[in-house]
Amino acid sequence: MNIEDGKGLRFRINVKDHTASFINSPNASRDVYIPHSIEYQNSKYIITSIDKYAFRGNQIDSVFFPDNSEVKIFKSESFYKISFKSLYIPPSLEKIEPGCFFQVQKSFSITISKKNQH
Numbered sequence: 001m002n003i004e005d006g007k008g009l010r011f012r013i014n015v016k017d018h019t020a021s022f023i024n025s026p027n028a029s030r031d032v033y034i035p036h037s038i039e040y041q042n043s044k045y046i047i048t049s050i051d052k053y054a055f056r057g058n059q060i061d062s063v064f065f066p067d068n069s070e071v072k073i074f075k076s077e078s079f080y081k082i083s084f085k086s087l088y089i090p091p092s093l094e095k096i097e098p099g100c101f102f103q104v105q106k107s108f109s110i111t112i113s114k115k116n117q118h
Contacts, residue, residue: 003040011038013045020045022054022071032063036070046070050078057081064088067113074100084108091115 004010008027011020022034032055037046052075055063062085065071069090076097079087083105089112 003038005035005038009034011045011047012051013038013040015043018043018045019048021049021051022047023051024054024056025058028055028058028060030061032058032060034063034065034069034071036066036068049073049075051075052077053080054078055080055082055084059083062086062088065090067091067115069093073097076100077102079104081105086111089113089116091117094118 001015002010002012002023009025010023012023013020020038025032034047037044048070050071055078065088067090070092071090072092073095074097076099079101081103086109089110091113093116
């Protein structure tokens with residue numbers, strides 16, 4: 001099931017294991033904050049992945065996550081054709097699939113949490 005958080009961010013929730021994937025943000029601009037979890041019908045869903053084309057074509061300044069983020073994977077083409085300045089990698093991130101940054105439209109900086117052991 002897909003839901004929106006009220007800030008224009010869309011997520012696919014898995015009601016069986018109470019997880020969520022960030023799927024897109026067609027109107028995102030400036031700084032995009034991916035929270036630790038989202039709530040839907042009085043249940044909390046932990047965000048664990050950034051899906052393919054999640055930021056497709058967005059022109060934003062930065063993408064960042066809280067230090068308690070449980071995002072484990074950036075899927076292929078998550079940041080496809082995006083234009084942005086900076087990205088913060090949370091401690092939980094374990095995998096960046098090939099092509100994740102395919103056709104990024106300008107250079108950007110990546111800050112990796114000192115707590116990330118991957």
